[in-house]
């Protein structure tokens with residue numbers, strides 16, 4: 048028997064603060080006028096803001112005049128949204144859609160999709176282990192682990208070579224057993240920005256078939272790597288070959304709907320009949336946790352996906368976001384190349400989405416924060432979208448100054464932590 052306290056919660060102790068959220072709090076209190084936030088993972092425009100997208104504003108305006116009721120949504124959420132996302136994800140003509148093997152429910156963001164997916168895996172096989180990339184987005188561990196699943200890691204990013212260590216990944220995944228699940232980032236790998244190419248997706252597909260594991264794809268950044276269609280090529284290929292697959296989709300970044308908690312869980316089954324059985328299981332998991340999803344974000348994204356002019360507006364805004372990130376990557380590499388450091392940052396150019404590891408020493412991360420007001424997480428992951436033409440010079444000069452010092456003073460120059 049555990050220690051008995053006088054009250055129910057009396058024995059609970061305070062947990063350590065979330066490192067990214069506490070970084071944001073510290074950044075808000077920072078008084079340096081040149082401060083830069085490269086920590087939190089949200090898109091920022093040239094002016095450093097995260098504005099509501101024009102397509103979203105227009106859809107909201109239309110919704111204001113048409114919604115008419117705030118009665119509950121059905122547990123699966125808005126069907127126009129679910130099917131719109133399914134088509135965007137897999138392509139309208141994908142065979143698994145015409146075979147009616149994919150079902151989807153609206154979830155509370157990508158996090159909600161990951162969590163519901165984890166509960167479903169547990170219902171399928173409570174002994175299932177979920178394999179995640181090392182490194183991965185920190186929240187994957189609690190989201191999947193707290194459903195009671197065992198988590199294993201496979202090597203992914205080669206910190207020395209600044210690329211995916213695909214051989215090591217494949218060799219670790221040889222240990223995966225039938226009934227296990229392998230979590231893959233669809234595109235814009237968080238935190239490394241290093242994405243799988245099509246040939247690697249093909250090899251992983253073959254391995255999934257051989258080992259009989261189920262892929263679970265986390266799609267939080269579709270459209271932010273190369274393009275909406277291009278980014279989807281890998282998981283579409285995999286989906287066409289494997290019997291079962293889960294996909295967690297977030298609309299937080301590509302629709303900018305962060306606080307509306309808008310996402311989808313898609314589950315691909317072996318047959319149409321099995322897809323129906325799975326749908327009833329997924330709905331019961333949702334019913335046991337929050338019952339019905341919220342409507343606002345899903346109605347907006349559903350409307351955008353189903354309306355030609357809103358869709359055109361949205362894709363053009365999304366392309367602009369992507370182009371800005373790519374441009375910042377270019378400028379960053381050029382400017383760091385001009386500095387006195389003998390380090391090569393070219394890898395930043397070949398990575399995708401908002402994140403890359405800078406690969407500087409831990410002492411330099413602290414000094415950037417304390418001496419220059421530049422905030423990034425300890426792993427050296429930076430949000431490239433936190434840079435713009437007004438602050439990039441200050442950032443690269445500050446970083447170059449530290450790197451030059453470490454070169455001449457032989458401070459910690461060891462690289463990754």
Ligand SMILES: Cc1ncc(COP(=O)(O)O)c(C=O)c1O
Pocket residue numbers: 088155156157158159184232237265266267296297298299305308309310
């Ligand atoms: C890799 C990854 N998956 C999922 C999510 C979850 O997104 P959401 O905010 O929609 O829950 C994020 C958000 O940062 C992410 O980076």
